[in-house]
Amino acid sequence: MKDCVEIIADGQLIAVDRNITLLQALRDNGVNIPSLCFYPSLGGYGSCGLCVVEVYSSGNWLLRHSCLLYPEEGMQVRTATLLVQKQRAQAARLLLRRGPFHKKEVEEMLIALVQEGADVGDLLQKCDSAGAAGEGRAVPLIAGCILCGLCVRICRKVGKGLLTFLGRGENLRIGMVLGQKDDPCGNCRACRRICPTGFITPNARCTFTASLY
Numbered sequence: 711m712k713d714c715v716e717i718i719a720d721g722q723l724i725a726v727d728r729n730i731t732l733l734q735a736l737r738d739n740g741v742n743i744p745s746l747c748f749y750p751s752l753g754g755y756g757s758c759g760l761c762v763v764e765v766y767s768s769g770n771w772l773l774r775h776s777c778l779l780y781p782e783e784g785m786q787v788r789t790a791t792l793l794v795q796k797q798r799a800q801a802a803r804l805l806l807r808r809g810p811f812h813k814k815e816v817e818e819m820l821i822a823l824v825q826e827g828a829d830v831g832d833l834l835q836k837c838d839s840a841g842a843a844g845e846g847r848a849v850p851l852i853a854g855c856i857l858c859g860l861c862v863r864i865c866r867k868v869g870k871g872l873l874t875f876l877g878r879g880e881n882l883r884i885g886m887v888l889g890q891k892d893d894p895c896g897n898c899r900a901c902r903r904i905c906p907t908g909f910i911t912p913n914a915r916c917t918f919t920a921s922l923y
Contacts, residue, residue, distance in 0.1 A: 717785040727780045733761050733776040741789055743776055744798065744823060744907040746805070746816070747858035752867065754778040756770035757858050759801030764788040773797055799827025808856050812908030821835065852883050854909040861910060868900050876920055885920035 715728045719741060726735035731754050736743050747758040753778030764771040765779065766786035773793065788794065802823035811817050857875075857904040862884060865873040872895045886895070895915045902910045910917045 712866055715783040715785075717781050717783075717787060719787045720898065721790055725853065728781050728783075728903045730780070731777050732781055732785075732787065734780040735781050736763075736776060736787070736789065742896070743789060744819060745777060746856060747860060749860055749864070749904060752860065752863050755857075755859055755863070762794055762797045763800070764791055764794055772844050781794070795827040796824075797827070799824045802827075805856050809919050810853050811853065812911070813906075850864045852909075854907055855884065856907055857882060857884065858906060860906065861914065864904045865898045868898055870898075873901065873914055875880060882908070883918075883920055885918050888913065888921045 712727045713729055714725045716723055716725050719726075719736060719739070722740050724763075726739065730738075730750075731748075732744060733743050733754065734747055734750055743761050743763070745758060745761040747755045747760065754775065756775040758780050759775070761762075761776045762773050764769055764787065765774045766913045768770075771788065771793075776787075794899045804818040806817070806820050806824070809817055859875070862875065865871060870916050872887050873884055876883050895913065901914050902912065
């Protein structure tokens with residue numbers, strides 16, 4: 711049985727389940743909130759930065775990750791303001807640097823978010839620097855992986871724990887935790903199914919070549 715509260719989303723009063731994330735609650739009510747690192751059974755993580763909304767708190771509108779919040783009675787939320795669009799555009803630009811992606815729809819969504827958050831000045835600057843935009847751009851350590859952490863988290867959830875984050879900063883990547891010689895990785899392929907960009911193929915052992923041990 712749902713434990714409902716009423717919130718105000720973009721000026722509309724809606725009843726939502728207080729036991730699910732604000733992101734999921736908004737989506738359940740037809741509000742389109744982008745995200746690449748969220749999966750309902752794993753909860754929020756906040757790594758992709760796309761699900762930001764504005765939440766009214768103590769007299770101010772604050773940018774918050776909707777996947778990390780839970781609805782509260784009387785909560786006021788704005789999901790499509792200029793500030794929200796610009797913040798999502800900034801996050802999308804950072805994610806695009808980690809491409810190209812196996813799933814074309816991921817790149818299309820990110821490009822659309824960049825365009826939605828671009829004002830005239832942004833567009834003019836983009837046109838003026840188009841020739842040099844690709845030059846000198848840092849190549850990600852693993853192109854196509856956005857480091858959302860979903861594969862690491864689902865691997866732990868199914869009881870294997872064979873994936874982990876390795877390195878720091880620009881050297882951050884996902885690798886294998888190698889234990890016994892005949893570890894069970896590759897059987898369930900949960901990481902492949904949950905990967906939002908289609909990077910993991912055919913399984914983690916073949917995809918992630920770095921290892922902890």
